[in-house]
Amino acid sequence: xxxxxxxxxxxxxxxxxxxxxxxxxxxxxxxxxxxxxxxxxxxxxxxxxxxxxxxxxxxxxxxxxxxxxxxxxxxxxxxxxxxxxxxxxxxxxxxxxxxxxxxxxxxxxxxxxxxxxxxxxxxxxxxxxxxxxxxxxxxxxxxxxxxxxxxxxxxxxxxxxxxxxxxxxxxxxxxxxxxxxxxxxxxxxxxxxxxxxxxxxxxxxxxxxxxxxxxxxxxxxxxxxxxxxxxxxxxxxxxxxxxxxxxxxxxxxxxxxxxxxxxxxxxxxxxxxxxxxxxxxxx
Numbered sequence: 140x141x142x143x144x145x146x147x148x149x150x151x152x153x154x155x156x157x158x159x160x161x162x163x164x165x166x167x168x169x170x171x172x173x174x175x176x177x178x179x180x181x182x183x184x185x186x187x188x189x190x191x192x193x194x195x196x197x198x199x200x201x202x203x204x205x206x207x208x209x210x211x212x213x214x215x216x217x218x219x220x221x222x223x224x225x226x227x228x229x230x231x232x233x234x235x236x237x238x239x240x241x242x243x244x245x246x247x248x249x250x251x252x253x254x255x256x257x258x259x260x261x262x263x264x265x266x267x268x269x270x271x272x273x274x275x276x277x278x279x280x281x282x283x284x285x286x287x288x289x290x291x292x293x294x295x296x297x298x299x300x301x302x303x304x305x306x307x308x309x310x311x312x313x314x315x316x317x318x319x320x321x322x323x324x325x326x327x328x329x330x331x332x333x334x335x336x337x338x339x340x341x342x343x344x345x346x347x348x349x350x351x352x353x354x355x356x357x358x359x360x361x362x363x364x365x366x367x368x369x370x371x372x373x374x375x376x377x378x379x380x381x382x383x384x385x386x387x388x389x390x391x392x393x394x395x396x397x398x399x400x401x402x403x404x405x406x407x408x409x410x411x412x413x414x415x416x417x418x419x420x421x422x
Contacts (some may be wrong), residue, residue, distance in 0.1 A: 163303040192215075209300075233338055237375065326342040329341070331390065
């Protein structure tokens with residue numbers, strides 16, 4: 140029960156942080172942002188490749204000046220902020236992670252490398268105004284090319300909205316609160332599954348490894364990838380038995396999956412969201 144309460148608190152914090160991200164374009168009340176975030180999680184629970192993020196962007200843009208593409212850009216920005224936070228936590232915990240294992244070593248290198256490359260590309264693109272270069276190309280001056288460029292431009296506008304923010308301190312505070320909540324959830328679930336001897340440092344490592352596993356855009360709800368990744372990490376790093384590690388992975392996954400599925404579906408149904416309308420409103 141405590142894990143569900145913490146999970147809902149984390150969504151409130153995430154929605155509040157999203158509110159600050161969106162302020163340069165439009166002030167949106169907290170509850171609609173909470174509802175859209177829940178709808179996004181619901182979408183991720185039933186759709187492949189984390190397509191719930193697009194559903195989240197569409198739901199928050201309905202009836203507002205904010206476009207789906209802009210909203211989707213801010214969702215991408217949020218995920219990049221989270222990935223960057225995970226990288227920082229990972230670097231702090233590096234002395235306690237067995238880097239001699241090739242699987243863990245490869246997964247961490249890929250995750251850190253992907254995050255750094257993504258942030259670098261965004262910064263370079265923003266500084267060099269690459270959209271202006273594309274606009275000079277005849278392909279993007281009419282027809283499908285023009286429409287595609289408009290969508291890309293709106294997404295990039297959302298993705299770089301943080302550059303226009305006057306609330307950097309609030310963004311930092313709510314990001315910290317979000318990950319403190321996730322850490323508290325992880326530690327509580329370790330205690331609930333009788334793995335509390337792993338300790339605070341261990342909870343941080345499991346949180347990082349779980350975050351990397353769930354970030355893989357595969358099956359709905361991270362089925363398989365999250366469970367296998369967390370189980371493997373616990374067994375390898377903490378010498379826990381396969382049964383105990385799997386028990387924690389399944390309990391942890393279920394405590395996230397079912398609340399998002401149930402609460403998100405309620406917001407989805409009563410919000411009148413229609414999937415067929417998304418492609419019409421991308422611009």
